[in-house]
Amino acid sequence: MLRALKFSVLALTVLCLLIAAAPFASASSVSFDLTANNLGVSGSVGTVQVTDSGTGQVTVTITMNADFSVKLNGGQIAFNGPTGTITASNLTADGTSGLTFQNFKDNQNVSQFGSFAYDFTNVKGQPGGVVSANQLSFTLSGTGLNASQFSGFAIHFCTASGSNCGPQTGFASNAPSSVVPEPGTMTLLGSGLIGLAGLARRKFRN
Template structure:
């Protein structure tokens, strides 16, 4: 009887190991927005793209001090994915200081060859954010976050990001606007995914060890 039970444990361990090897790890791709079309201006912010669900990623744009992302009239472009559409965007939210502006949307979407003259073509372009409070005067923000959902979408697919920025922090844009482009840093697995798989294997190993002792 003990041999049969032990065999089941070994089989379960083997199946879990195979599952762990085959299952794609949740990942995150980060971009440092270090290049701009403005003379003497660089390192304006970062873009983090993380797997947040099946066929879904979360995009978080965080501006460095002295810069903001342009909202009405602004553009955000991506290279890498192949299946983005206008309806891919959800949860578009802008923040500056203690103020948060939710329920926003992009007025325009273009796919195909969308040329940013300084940096070449980007496959998908979301532009002209709308939904800000009327009369608020808000035209830029210190951070922006939203989800993108499309068939097979993963953070590891993104190879390029470009967006329209302002040369001042806060909601009033600044004396100048420009475009910034980033290249991805090394893709890293999400810690939670590794911990989950590791905990499962360790727990199963402990069960097998106790069976041997018994």
């Protein structure tokens, strides 16, 4: 009985340590829900997904909900979290590639949402007359950059879907909504459980 009790305490301790360690693993993907805006629109206008795509690289995908679009001409994409020099490339808007951000600013105030360390502005290169898009994606590169470093976004959006922007423009921001752990995190937890199972077999044999 005493041996079984000791094993139960040991197993519970190891399991708690594994669960506690899991959140500290780097995220491979972070999602932001754009639920706050300066136009009084209720609910979410879209989402921002940041995904690790290589060493020192992440892919940012902005997907707008129905009746909204992300502003390209004169628009802003601002974010906080990472540090150091970050460059943007591989811009694609609604399937049109070869686009570029015309300007970059640092430590910019964005509407009511405060200061953002990075602010990429004014997408260029899209066909004439296209001033907004339902989806925008691009790659960010920087030394040691990964998705888990991002803490918030603010984007310039329009109150209509498609390429013509719509009657109003505003800014939307958010807080992190979900983190998808790296496969290594699940491997760590799985390995720990397998180890506990093996320990249990040895104990019961004795």
